[in-house]
Amino acid sequence: MTPISDTPSTMNKTGLWRVIFPKVDEEKCRRCAICWKFCPDAAIQLVDGVPHIILDFCKGCGICANECPAKCIAMVEEGER
Amino acid sequence: MSKTTIPEEEYAYPGSTGCPGCGANLVMRYLLKGLGERTVISIPACCWAVMPGYWPSHCLKVPLVYCAFEATGASISGIRAALDMRGERDVTVVGFAGDGGTVDIGLQALSGAAERQTDAVYVMYDNEAYMNTGIQRSGATPWGAWTTTTPVDESRGFKQEPKKNVMAIMEAHGIPYAATVSVGHPEDFVKKVRKARDVRGLRFIHALSPCPPGWRMNPMKTIEVARLAVDTRIFPLYEIDEGVLAITRRGKGKPVSEYLSLQGRFGHLTPENTAEIQKVIDARFEALEARAARKNLSPSFTQLA
Amino acid sequence: MRTVMTGNYASAYGAKAARAEVIAAYPITPQTSIVEKLAEFVSSGELNAKFIPVESEHSAMAACISASVTGARTYTATSSHGLTLMHEVLMWASGARSPIVMTNVSRAMAPPWSVWADHMDSVAQRDTGWMQFFCESNQEVLDTVLMAYKVAESRDVMLPAMIIEDAFILSHTSEPVDVPEQSQVDTFLPRYDPEMRLEIGRPMGFGSLVKPDLYMEFRYKAMKAMESSRERILKVEEEFRKTFGRSYGGLLDEYRCEDAEVVVVVAGSAAGTAREAVDAMNERGVPVGLARLRTFRPFPEDELRNLAKKVRGIAVIDRSYTFGAAGAFYTELCGSLFPLRERPVVKNYIAGLGGRDITPKIIEKIIEDIIDVSERGEDVEPEWVEVKGLDRSWQ
Structure with a gap:
């Protein structure tokens, strides 16, 4: 047969690519869901409106930090979390 | 929690192998939020041919077939015909191609599909160069941009030819619906996709898709730059619905330098170059607004022969 | 129904009898009357199918592939430049394991412009992973369309098939053709229903990216499938014979080869002419046979080796030329015979390019020459038959 892919891409742990990491300050979060x-990568889950970063997949692009209107997400070095 | 402004349901799994900050990932994500589960997609050679990952990885919750680079228009015609024969008329067929696969190598097949009034949605995610092969110029690369095949040196730099106007090309086919969308405006994006889904015939979506490596910019700026494209009117958001053009977001009319300065691919441009670009943008937007105000039918819609 | 029709109509009636569901085609001389007829069938409702009037042959094949992956039985037809434009997507079709059936009206490549019979177009596609059936008569064209679908759609094969009919000699020449009863065809060839198809609720990616650690394995499977087709072609032909009373000799159609000392190997319509020449020479006491290459892919290697053990000379007529080598039928046949300890003398004759007639007289001359050469020992130079301006006279 031709290669037919049927396994969710969650098999690819793209979180390994990450060099910087989005750190969420839940106190400051306005639950706006913009992040x-x-x-x-659909790597943010909302839990009661607060973003939870799915570490297995977050590539650390920093869009969430750049777009957050409350400025409650900071991109930090991987070791600093 | 607060209500989300676009559908919550995800049709893409995490784990795609797109670059960090990839605009094309967002184009697919918003597209499927708009179209829903009863969708099949055809993808030619482009970034998205590799983004679902190596076999057996698949990052979408809808079926997908890969096709040859220049063949998207033909592929969606084949899928549509086969689905119709099986009585699955309600399924939305999508062709999802990059800018090179659309305005260059795939233009003939797309033109054929449009002329045959193929019942499908064709999405061009426009990152303005051949990015998957490593940033070579395409017919959709804008005037002034650096790419690896429009190198900048002392005598002559950057791309000397303007970007192909794909919306005008598609409009000339008399298709029922064409719209521009940007990943910086997901609500507008999803709304237009929904509209396109419920029309019959060939519908065309032109999606601006920032590419951090190709545009030489910080990946965290993807949304910011997409929004600036609309606000500076270098990429206006509009739709042509049954031949009538409407601007869906006017943008703030910011100077184009704000958009260009975020991207290294424009880093070599002089203030004179930027002024030239600004002049073209202003003239183009004025014409667009004038046409929208007239609400007149596109000439392609007034003729049967 | 027995009627008189051209090879092109035989193709169209074959596709109709097979109940092709999606037909995508682009016009090219001399294929046009195939798709015109099919467009008529679809328009009149005689055939329940979608006809996609694509804007190029490349798109015709691309549309067929995607329709096939979506689960439809698909058909197209083309010729020469159309076929070679498809080259990329022909490979795609076999890689996608799409059992598409296509008629190629075999025609010369330009320049010089020529719309007449020649096998260059078909031969140039030998590495695309398609089965290739060369036909001798219009009846064989129709019957082979039906058999080709059954072979192509077999679970152990799942590869596309090309039906080759010579330009004008078959495509535009009328012959009596028996159109089989639809009910019999429906029993012989049930509806195409693949295990896997593009289907809502089954989110899968068809034809995805494969790393070097697995690419070879997918190619290996395609190779095994093509090997399986040898047996499958014979089985399907036997089944066809039982149902419809006709058969065509499997992969290598041998005629009067039992007591032959030399044989002529040829493909396509020239085989009909060769039969007459072989008959005439046998009547004059010359022990000669005909071996018609019915399939070029899969190549009938075993059949040719068995034949070679019995004869001292083989004349291979090629209606195309592989520049820098020789005729493709010749080089492939030589390759097949190489493992034999003792081999007959084999000589290559290039004839009939660009629609030039391959007459009974030419074939008789070739037979006389191969007898002469096989007595002398060897002659490795391909002979360009009746080329004007050469020293050697064939007149």
Whole structure:
């Protein structure tokens, strides 16, 4: 047969690519879901409106930090979390 | 929690192998939020041919077939015909191609599909160069941009030819619906996709898709730059619905330098170059607004022969 | 129904009898009457199918592939430049394991412009992973369309098939053709229903990216499938014979080869002419046979080796030329015979390019020459038959 792919891409742990990491300050979060909306990898889950970064997949692009209107997400070095 | 402004349901899994900050990932994500589960997609050679990952990885919750680079228009015609024979008329067939695969090598097949009034949605995600092969110029690369095949040196730099106007090309086919969308405006994006889904015939979506490596910019700027493209009117958001053009977002009319300065591919441009670009943008937007105000039918719609 | 029709109509009636569901085609001389007829069938409702009037042959094949992956039985037809324009997507079709059936009206390549019979177009596609059936008569064209679908759609094969009919000699020449009863065809060839197809609710990616650690394995499977087709072609032909009373000799159609000392190997319509020449020479006491290459892919290697053990000379007539080598039928046949300890003398004759007639007289001359050469020992130079301006006279 031709190669037919049927396994969810969650098999690819793209979180390994990450060099910087989005750190969320839950206190400051306004629960606006803008970070979730703009995540290219659907790697943000909303739990009671607060973003939870799915570490297995977040590539550390920083869009969430750049777009957050409350400025509650900071991109930090991997070791600093 | 607060209500989300676009559908919550995800049709893409995490784990795509797109670059960090990839605009094309967002184009697919918003597209499927708009279209829903009863969708099949055809993808030619482009970034998205590799982004679902190596076999057996698949990052979408809808079926997908890969096709040859220049063949998307033909592929969607074949899928549509086969689905119609099986009585699956309600399924949305999508052709999802990059700018090179659309305005260059795939233009003939797309033109054929449009002329045959193929019942499908064709999405061109426009990152303005051949990015998957390493940033070579395409017919959709804008005037002034650096690419690896439009190198910048002392005598002559950057791309000397303007970007192909794909919306005008598609409009000339008399298709029922064509729209521009940007990943910086997901609500507008999803709304237009929904509209396109519910029309019959060939519908065309032109999606601006920032590419951090190709545009030589920080990946965190993807949305910012997409939004600036609309606000500076270098990429206006509009739709042509049954031949009538409407601007869906006017943008703030910011100077184009704000958009260009975020991207290394424009880093070599002089203030004179930027002024030239600004002049073209202003003239183009004025014409667009004038046409939208007239609400007149596109000439392609007024003729049967 | 027994009627008189051209090879092109035989192709169209074959596709109709097979109940092709999606037909995508682009016009090219001399294929046009195939798709005109099919467009008529679809338009009149005689055939329940979608006809896609594509804007190029490349798109015709691309549309067929995607329709096939979506689960439809697909058909197209083309010729010469159309076929070679498809080259990329022909490979795609076999890689996608799409059992598409296509008629190629075999025609010369330009320049010089020529619309007449020649096998260059078909031969140039030998590495695309398609089965290739060369036909001798219009009846064989129709019957082979039906058999080709059955072979192509077999679970152990799942590869596309090309039916080759010579330009004008078959495509535009009328012959009596028996159109089989639809009910019999429906029993012989049930509806195409693949295990896997593009299907809502089954989110899968068809034809995805494969790393070097697995690419060879997918190619290996395609190779095994093509090997399986040898047996499958014979089985399907036997089944066809039982149902419809006709058969065509499997991969290598041998005629009067039992007591032959030399044989002529040829493909396509020239085989009909060769039969007459072989008959005439046998009547004059010359022990000669005909071996018609019915399939070029898969190549009938075993059949040719068995034949070679019995004869002392083989004349291979090629209606095309592989520049820098020789005729493709000749080089492939030589390759097949190489493992034999003792081999007959084999000589290559290039004839009939660009629609020039391959007459009974030419074939008789070739037979006389191969007898002469096989007595002398060897002659490795391909002979360009009746080329004007050469020293050697064939007149």
